[in-house]
Amino acid sequence: ANVLHSQELNMRFEAHGMAVQCYSVHPGVVATDIFRSMNPLAGLLVRLGSRVLGKSPAQGAATTLHCALAPELPPGYYSDCNPGDLHHPCLLADPGLQVRLWDLSVQTTGVDLPPPDSLSDLDR
Template sequence: MPQQPDRVAIVTGGTDGIGLCTAWHLARLGLHVIIVEFLHCDLASVRSIWRFVHNFKAKRLPLHVLVNNAGVMMVPQRKTEDGFEEHFGLNYLGHFLLTNLLLSTLKESGSPDHRARVVTVSSATHYVGELHMDDLQGSRGYSPHGAYAQSKLALVLFTYRLQRLLQARGDPVTANAVDPGVVDTDLYRHVCWGTRLLKRLLGWLLFKTPEEGAWTSVVAAVSPELEGRGGHYLYNGRETPSRDVTYDRKLQQNLWARSCELVG
């Protein structure tokens, strides 16, 4: 990848795991990287992040790359401070709001020949996810796996809708979703004991390292081959089809509208 010393990136959840490795790779390429902790995300915190970046903007510091990486996986049923189911609130809604708040800065930082980029980390779990538009918070029956899969499905739908809006307006920003694969990180601490045991015994064989898992995010963030190209789902650094339902434009629009209502 080419060196990019004049560009600025934000990586959410960049203190460990895939996020830390993503930040490290980008920094080695010369980007100025801002790490945002998202573990106890609420919408007030997201707006605080925006104000922080807005101060950068006042000092003429740009923002070229936003990596929506932070997340939780298969946690017990619990809510964010705003009252949202934690997977949906932290994995999806927090990133939905943050991206929209930062869009003006991204647009001003991009150019027709070197666009700003939004990279959103989804998961292969989205292939089995179901989006319950009438019960996004899982109030009628909670499943940790179902809630996690729904949040990752929502991120892909959001990415495709975002790209369509950016393209329609001619904004110099692209949006892509990435799948890091099965990665050996602390996200698995809430899975069942059998899975944790399997991970401990065979993780070195079956799981990617965090460095390997971060690579697709890095490709989406800086690869010259993706210049000006958005609305894709990337796995192992390459474009691959996402689940059929993610291309449903009506569903994309409905989720976007409902998300706007939820975040105010």
């Protein structure tokens, strides 16, 4: 869903020549306390596993920073500071799916961004 939304945003911005790019970023397994409110035993196992196998928070932030700061980096899905492999790339080839997911998200949340034909009114 993240990748589909990112692609839809890129299409909306690109359609109006806006110099905005969106990225889908996977930080990997990062050793944080995000699981602290899980079931105590499950949380302990996840925290131990992430500490042994995971990245530090700084390492986990590297891909996000890379996408935000690297000049001329093409939009897309990134993991470990490189274009990532997607499990179902055929789903991304369906622009109708992107629009349907976008519309469902708007319907569910009640929040919308301007449609592509109205983005030209935004400051560039």
